[in-house]
Amino acid sequence: MKFCLPFILSAYALLQGCATNPSLNPVTAVSSGELTALQALYDVKHYQLEIEVVPEQKTIIGNVSMTALALGEITQIELDFDPRFKIAMVTVNERQADFESFNGKLLITTDVLARGSEFTTSVSYKGRPYEAENPPWDGGFVWNRTESGQHWVATAVQGRGCDLYWPCKDHISDKPERGADMLITVPNDLVAVMNGVLVSEQSIKNKTRYHWQTTNPISAYHLAINIGPFKTFELEHQSLIGTGDESPSTFPIVFYHITEDMGKIENLIKTDFLSQLDFYERTLGPYPWGNEKIGIVEIPYLGMEHQTMNGYGNKFRQDPDGFDWLMQHEFAHEWFGNLMTQEASRDFWLHEGFANYMQPIYAQDVIGDAGFWSKMWRNYNAIASCKPVIPEEDVSMDYFDSNDPYFKGSWTLHTLRWMMGEEKFWNAVRRLIYDTPDPWSLSYPITPTKRSSEDFITIASDEYGEDLRWFFDAYLFSKDIPTLEVDRSNDELRLSFRDLPNLILDIPVVLYEDGAVESGRHNVSRSTTLSIRSDGSSHAVQSSARIQIDPEVKIFREFSTAQRCQISQ
Ligand SMILES: [Zn+2]
DSSP states (O other): OGGGOTTSTTHHHHHHHHHHSOOOOHHHHSOBSSOOTTGGGEEEEEEEEEEEEETTTTEEEEEEEEEEEESSOEEEEEEEOOTTSEEEEEEETTEEOOEEEETTEEEEEEEEEOTTOEEEEEEEEEEOOOBOSBTTTBOEEEEEEOTTSOEEEEEEOTTTOGGGTSOBOOOTTOOOTTOEEEEEEEETTOEEEOSSEEEEEEEETTEEEEEEEEOSOOOGGGOOOEEESOEEEEEEEEOSSOBTTBOOOEEEEEEEESOOOHHHHHIIIIIIIHHHHHHHHHHTOSOTTTTTOEEEEEOSSSEEOOTTSEEEOSTTOOOTTSSOHHHHHHHHTTTBTTTEEESSGGGTHHHHHHHHHHHHHHHHHHTOHHHHHHHHHHHHTTOOOSSOSSOSSOOBGGGOOSSHHHHHHHHHHHHHHHHHOHHHHHHHHHHHHHSSSOGGGOOBSOOOEEEOHHHHHHHHHHHHTSOOHHHHHHHTSSSSOOEEEEEEETTEEEEEEETOTTOOOOEEEEEEEEEEEETTEEEEEEEEEEEEOTTOEEEEOOTTOEEEEOTTOOSOOOOSOSOOSOTTO
């Protein structure tokens, strides 16, 4: 609304913008949150999107079907859908049905659908979808042009949901288990690329219809439309695992690009990306969707983790740590987000905290400690700490107004890794993603997992051999970063974590003593690993020694190097 105030400068231009891109209905503008009673009555099995995109008019004409299983007796089906679209017809099991568009919801009346039965809804509609003002953070359609003036179109709806351009169950908890078919029609000079594999390409007068299909479960926000005069750069990748009874073969890595500079493309894909892929398959396990493809598409905004069709818009920039962080981050989501999906929005850090931690770890692989710490320290000083990363109750995605799920999540994992040790930590991570510590023994298709924060705490505790709830209480269920209090009087050192009266944080820290006296020898240096409890612990040190606590910064704690809680105020 603020952009429509008539008295501000450039009001005319802004009013024009408001007229062509009306602001979003508040219900449409948010995604997930608590399931409504009607949403909870069905489980989506399959989506079929038939959408014609008319870039010249910035409009779409759609016919979207949803097949779902009734989990109770149903007489009304609730879909989420932006009310700006004009709906021509709705059917349930191929019979025309009454419907009502109300406050971002499409309510369809149906004859009784018995519990346990499958039903199919179909919605025909057209209109001008909401245009993203700042993608990917502000979602919607992105209408752009290439340097040569051709249309270049993409969508980004992670934060706001699939209902921005097609009728769907806009909730992270419900993936269609049988996947999705996407039939996208575009003008002849353009190509439409999407998730899964290309089934057919059909010319219809001056248009072409591309039929893409994924048989893997997929989050609705991943069904992203990418349209442009794409060319392809393709490699074959040797699979680590087989399919069913068949031994490992190869699957394609395809880069759909707008850029013509083959040097840049080869450098990004052949050198940088292949090394990243090797890192992930070695560290985590086999690429999750080897029964389809690795897809990367050049898009006119920064990036998004669309399953088997990662959106890439970092313009071939390598960061100072020797790789393209954006590519590496988005690709991490094929494991953290796509194969393993958060149960509810409150578990967002399971996607972003883990995906973010993969950049410093990979930087360590490429550059060494300097790469690792340059990323960790930058992230550390950008932590807001205004509210807990994991709220007690579920929330909608707009709860997350800082980067804390990324940076605080990543730092929490750093300390957890130190505490658990390499083997146990990575086993817990693999169990979180694949439900097994040995994913190399699996075969395609790999079954996705749905996880809550509590699931990860249970898995990590099991690997560690001790209940770790206290650890997550201190770091992710509390808003503050623990402060280590150091109180020293001569030969007694008292350590405690401040401001955590109800929490226990029992973490081993390294104490480095320099200049101590031992067996008559002076200037002895030694390091000891101590366990600190939040309510304090005392340790004997030599009164002459200079001490340094946790010199390798294994413990995520407040150094007061950054002003916290400035971002959302
Ligand atoms: Zn991410």
